[in-house]
Amino acid sequence: MKLPIYMDNHSTTPCDPRVVDAMLPYFTEKFGNSASRNHSFGWEAEEGVDQARKHIANLIHADAKEIVFTSGATESDNLALKGVVEMYKEKGDHIITTSTEHRAVIDAAKSLEKKGVKVTYLPVDKAGRVDPDDVRNAITDKTILISIMLANNEIGTIHPIAEIGRIAKEKGVLFHCDATQGVGKIPVDVQELGVDLMSFTAHKIYGPKGIGALYVRRKAPRVRLAPMIDGGGHERGMRSGTLPVPLVVGFGKAIELCAQEMPEESVRTMALRDRLQDGIMGAMEEVYLNGHPTERLPGNLNISFAYVEGEALLMGVKEIALSSGSACTSATLEPSYVLRALGVGSDLAHSSIRFGIGRFTTPEEVEYTIDRMIKAVNHLREMSPLYEMAKEGVDLKTVQWAVH
Amino acid sequence: MAYSEKVIDHYNNPRNMGSFKKEEDGVGTGIVGAPECGDVMKLQIKVENDTIVDAKFKTFGCGSAIASSSLATEWLKGKTVDQAGQIKNTEIVQELNLPPVKIHCSVLAEDAIKAALNDYKKKADTEGETAEAATPA
Known part of the structure; x- marks a missing residue:
């Protein structure tokens, strides 16, 4: 020993050696920009990205087009909260979350509060679970988003997400789930859970640091987000910036291994x-x-x-x-x-x-x-x-x- | 954050860890801090002829809090009551190389010393046996 x-x-994990092996060629031979459409270097990189996107989408039962790459779960959480609030501000100004969310959600919510958004922080029980009835009762006609984590990063408690998902759907409120600690460790099915947006990251599941994803539902309902980063219109315009192809490939490999194992x-x-x-x-x-x-x-x-x-x-x-x-x-x-x-x-x-x-x-x-x-x-x-x-x-x- | 060698040494080999009976003659007890704040120090002195002949501590707190109180007991032994009252938290900070975020541990140790001295003086007064017998240095 x-x-x-x-x-x-829970803090981070080492990269699985199989992940590193998958990434290495994308630093050197396959270094192209996945957005380059006119030569084989770009195509090769794009193929790596497409494959990774497919693996990631498959694990959570989503469509590959619904995966938006970000720098990590913190960015995903920020994009979900701020992007929804900005896009749907005509519709309402209230969001619901819990008091035990990760700081990336709590602090994003606090920053929105300073801009006039109303935030309800729901309490949890002794075991750390939120009561779905509390979620239901907190919803008003101004509520535009519910954000509740899948599993807590300190105590590991898993929230009744599917139940909350049903309430969100019934009330027509978008539902974001920070699934950073859960994806890759427990089965996650965005259809079954009824989530519309979901954050997760590679480095918690034996992938590299610096790459995460936000699942953004395209159908029933089609979720729209105001981008936080403007530029070349990558990731369906929701997150511009050249993709870090080696990281994306590593993320995909890490997810593939989680799915198998x-x-x-x-x-x-x-x-x-x-x-x-x-x-x-x-x-x-x-x-x-x-x-x-x-x-x-x-x-x-x-x-x-x-x-x-x-x-x-x-x-x-x-x-x-x-x-x-x-x-x-x-x-x-x-x-x-x-x-x-x-x-x-x-x-x-x-x-x-x-x-x-x-x-x-x-x-x-x-x-x-x-x-x-x-x-x-x-x-x-x-x-x-x-x-x-x-x-x-x-x-x-x-x-x-x-x-x- | 890395601890200094001295803090680690006090943590692994605490000096004078233990308790005296509070009622015992010549014993002064100081308990400072609160569990909610994450540190509680109990510091005790045993005084004979105005000189601290023995000292003991027990501490609930981080490594720096343990080291600060352990060091305090070392310094107290052999000092007169007046000399003991002059120990400053800054000396503890210096000796243990405490980083800024741990300065409160040394403050707590100084408070514990003062509390123990006050308890001793109060007890001595009520028992009518102040430390008059010895001449303060």
């Missing part, structure tokens, strides 16, 4: 995740699972370890790459807003660790992680005044803390 261990696969891979990653969960939670008291017990991404595990602080815990297992909802690990010095939205107290949000099992995680790495986590938590609890007080029977909630 090699150290360090990478167990932060998903049935086996999701079973394997879930088994490793379950072992990690049982190994850690079975060995210690006062550890809490964040997220939904079953409606969750196969590789996701998010746990709060009471009485220890997340960043200190990461430091204790520094040969394992993980992430924490602790304020100390964020730029804002606020603990995870996702965990706060579930009703997790700030103290437990500070104590949370996210594990991300991926394609290349081994059983050996999981066993090592279990062992190291138990030791690190015990070390820190021994050092923790909160643990000591709890052991003495002090109810920490009744203590008057000097909040600083």
Whole structure:
């Protein structure tokens, strides 16, 4: 087993070597501009792009023409929200989303709010799921877009997207889904889910960084978007700019591999995740699972370890790459807003660790992680005044803390 | 963000980690911070003849918070009560090479020292046995 261990696969994933192999010729021999219509260099590049587009469309049960390439999911989310609002502003000025979306959606919504758009941020339940009835009740005759993620990036909770899709269709409101964490890991069918726009990206599924896609429905309804980037009219005019052909080809290959391997891979990653969960939670008291017990991404595990602080815990297992909802690990010095939205107290949000099992995680790495986590938590609890007080029977909630 | 060698050393080998009984004679206890803010420090001193003869800490917080309080206990030992009151957070920052985002950890350690000293003084006053016996240096 090699150290360090990478167990932060929600953050990004390594490129699959098969993806790199597929990309390489497009840097050198097949370097053409896929928009060049008059010579074989262009045709060759275009063929690579077409094939990738087909693989991507097939995986999500869409038409190849409905795939718009972008620089990544952040751009896709921005294009979906801002593009729809700009295009449909005559129709209304209200959008609905949730409080646990990725920052790319939340911050795009906040930026629209400054321009006068009204945004409803729906709450989620303790497991992180939005109630479809809340979505229905939030819709007004001014609502032009609903944007709800498929699966949460911190806790892995999967939203009831198909149900929300039916409501959106019934009410005639466009439905965008940020599926960045779900595509390639769980089956995604845009017809079944009833989504009109969907964001996803290559680097979360063993493809290269710098390429993502926005699915834009062409029929029933035909979705129109105001572009954010003007230029040569690429991607049906919705996203101008020469396509990064090697990245597009890598994205296509990554998706092709996911399509082939998903049935086996999701079973394997879930088994490793379950072992990690049982190994850690079975060995210690006062550890809490964040997220939904079953409606969750196969590789996701998010746990709060009471009485220890997340960043200190990461430091204790520094040969394992993980992430924490602790304020100390964020730029804002606020603990995870996702965990706060579930009703997790700030103290437990500070104590949370996210594990991300991926394609290349081994059983050996999981066993090592279990062992190291138990030791690190015990070390820190021994050092923790909160643990000591709890052991003495002090109810920490009744203590008057000097909040600083 | 990478930690300094010194922070890592204090984290792996915390100095004077543990607790004194709060009621014990000559013990001053300071607890500062809040769980919601992600750091709580408990710092204790044991004073004999106006000199801190022992110190202990327990900290819930990031590596820098642990290191700041661990270092504080090292510095406290052997100091008089007055000298201890002069320890500044900036000295902790310097010693541990804390980055700007971690300065609050050193501030908390200074607060913990002050809180422990105040607790000791308050206790000593009420018990009518102020540190008069020894002459402050």
